[in-house]
Amino acid sequence: MKASQKDTEKLLVWEHMRSTRALPKLMVWLILFVIATYAVYTLKLVLNSRSCDDELFPAVSHKSLLMHKIDSDNFTMLLENREIHRKTEVKDIVFGIAASAKLWKKRKNYIKLWWKPGKMRGFVWLDNPVKGEKDEGLPPLKISGNTSQFAYTNRQGHRSAIRISRIVSETLNLGMENVRWFVMGDDDTVFVTDNLVRILNKYDHNQYYYIGSLSESHLQNIFFSYGMAYGGGGFAISYPLAKALVKMQDKCIQRYPGLYGSDDRMQACMAELGVPLTKELGFHQYDVYGNLFGLLAAHPVTPLVSLHHLDVVEPIFPNVTRVQALRKLTIPMKLDSAGLIQQSICYEKIKTWTISVSWGFAIQIIRGVLSPREIEMPTRTFLNWYRRADYTAYAFNTRPVARNPCQRPFVFYMSRVRFDSFTNQTVTVYDRHRVTHPACKWNLTSPAEIERVVVYKKPDPHLWDRSPRRNCCRILESKKRSMVLDVGLCREGEISVI
Numbered sequence: 324m325k326a327s328q329k330d331t332e333k334l335l336v337w338e339h340m341r342s343t344r345a346l347p348k349l350m351v352w353l354i355l356f357v358i359a360t361y362a363v364y365t366l367k368l369v370l371n372s373r374s375c376d377d378e379l380f381p382a383v384s385h386k387s388l389l390m391h392k393i394d395s396d397n398f399t400m401l402l403e404n405r406e407i408h409r410k411t412e413v414k415d416i417v418f419g420i421a422a423s424a425k426l427w428k429k430r431k432n433y434i435k436l437w438w439k440p441g442k443m444r445g446f447v448w449l450d451n452p453v454k455g456e457k458d459e460g461l462p463p464l465k466i467s468g469n470t471s472q473f474a475y476t477n478r479q480g481h482r483s484a485i486r487i488s489r490i491v492s493e494t495l496n497l498g499m500e501n502v503r504w505f506v507m508g509d510d511d512t513v514f515v516t517d518n519l520v521r522i523l524n525k526y527d528h529n530q531y532y533y534i535g536s537l538s539e540s541h542l543q544n545i546f547f548s549y550g551m552a553y554g555g556g557g558f559a560i561s562y563p564l565a566k567a568l569v570k571m572q573d574k575c576i577q578r579y580p581g582l583y584g585s586d587d588r589m590q591a592c593m594a595e596l597g598v599p600l601t602k603e604l605g606f607h608q609y610d611v612y613g614n615l616f617g618l619l620a621a622h623p624v625t626p627l628v629s630l631h632h633l634d635v636v637e638p639i640f641p642n643v644t645r646v647q648a649l650r651k652l653t654i655p656m657k658l659d660s661a662g663l664i665q666q667s668i669c670y671e672k673i674k675t676w677t678i679s680v681s682w683g684f685a686i687q688i689i690r691g692v693l694s695p696r697e698i699e700m701p702t703r704t705f706l707n708w709y710r711r712a713d714y715t716a717y718a719f720n721t722r723p724v725a726r727n728p729c730q731r732p733f734v735f736y737m738s739r740v741r742f743d744s745f746t747n748q749t750v751t752v753y754d755r756h757r758v759t760h761p762a763c764k765w766n767l768t769s770p771a772e773i774e775r776v777v778v779y780k781k782p783d784p785h786l787w788d789r790s791p792r793r794n795c796c797r798i799l800e801s802k803k804r805s806m807v808l809d810v811g812l813c814r815e816g817e818i819s820v821i
Contacts, residue, residue: 435461537553603628777805
């Protein structure tokens with residue numbers, strides 16, 4: 324019994340010791356489990372925190388930085404493409420105006436007619452300083468650089484031609500930004516700048532372009548060149564071409580000391596660069612004397628860009644000064660520059676009259692029927708550059724003022740113009756120019772019964788975005804001693820025929 328009791332006690336002590344030894348192992352495993360659980364939880368928390376940071380601050384991640392750079396580059400490229408494909412505006416043009424100090428006081432009034440301070444860029448280049456205060460209505464004045472180092476051997480010309488030929492180069496060297504075109508003209512040139520912009524928008528300013536027109540004188544073109552843009556009528560040079568010109572022009576000028584003027588020197592350098600003249604008939608040199616009526620009343624189907632030699636010809640409107648006449652022309656110019664002086668032809672069937680409209684300038688009413696082929700030819704109201712009435716001396720077709728005394732035109736000059744906002748039309752009024760007409764024995768009603776012509780026309784700024792075509796005119800009902808016309812785009816199937 325005692326032995327059995329002792330064995331039982333030993334067994335209890337042994338079990339107690341085993342349980343006491345097992346307790347630390349359990350605690351170790353418990354601690355390890357807690358540590359592992361904490362580690363996993365912490366790691367998960369850290370990872371979730373980074374993900375959240377990426378969402379809140381995407382610019383921090385490498386991927387986001389890369390995408391941001393790509394977006395920035397695309398935006399810059401988009402802006403550049405927009406600039407490349409943006410239409411040319413007047414702010415993209417820099418004018419270089421050749422002037423003389425001796426004639427500046429008089430001729431600056433021509434520039435005031437078309438120059439828009441604050442909207443246009445350019446300079447007047449003089450041979451010498453001029454006295455007087457700065458005129459706010461004019462471009463800044465510059466003095467041309469010294470050209471005494473260049474030889475000039477033409478006995479009939481003047482060496483000022485050298486300094487004038489360098490105006491484009493000197494203007495470019497001023498370092499102006501965002502220039503697409505350089506446009507040259509004289510101080511007695513008037514530009515229709517809206518139409519100039521329309522013409523230049525036809526061409527890529529990033530390419531080499533030399534744009535202008537010829538002289539009206541066949542002999543002048545023979546003597547100089549049919550491939551030369553006449554400087555007085557104005558010409559345009561694209562910026563890349565101007566940069567190429569600057570690099571070689573001074574050496575080029577040295578090679579042609581015998582040339583007469585600035586424009587033939589310019590053309591000689593263009594020939595060396597291999598750039599031909601791109602002809603635009605709206606630039607007008609007007610190498611003629613007398614009255615421009617015949618030329619303006621039958622203007623070619625192209626925008627009117629410039630008028631030159633205004634001191635040589637008569638005022639374009641009667642009984643006013645030259646500057647007053649041109650200022651009068653600027654009124655319809657502001658309302659519808661695209662249609663300025665554009666010709667329309669129609670017929671009064673009952674009275675058998677031919678009617679020619681030069682919108683914003685003048686209207687002719689002629690007894691009988693003259694075909695459009697005849698009417699679109701300028702009448703010889705002017706003399707050629709050598710003051711002769713020689714119709715073979717012109718570089719275009721002309722016709723006599725009247726082949727029969729009965730067909731001498733009755734002329735109505737524009738007297739006033741307004742815009743009717745209700746009908747969205749311009750209303751131009753033309754009063755008869757009272758001059759003596761030869762006696763006529765034709766059994767036709769005389770246009771002398773008409774005192775006034777009123778023309779309705781909607782402004783059409785997109786006229787030259789379409790293919791070239793004359794506008795049509797239609798005769799509307801009117802009161803006695805007046806005529807009312809409607810001028811606009813030709814309707815389907817409409818032609819000029821009696």
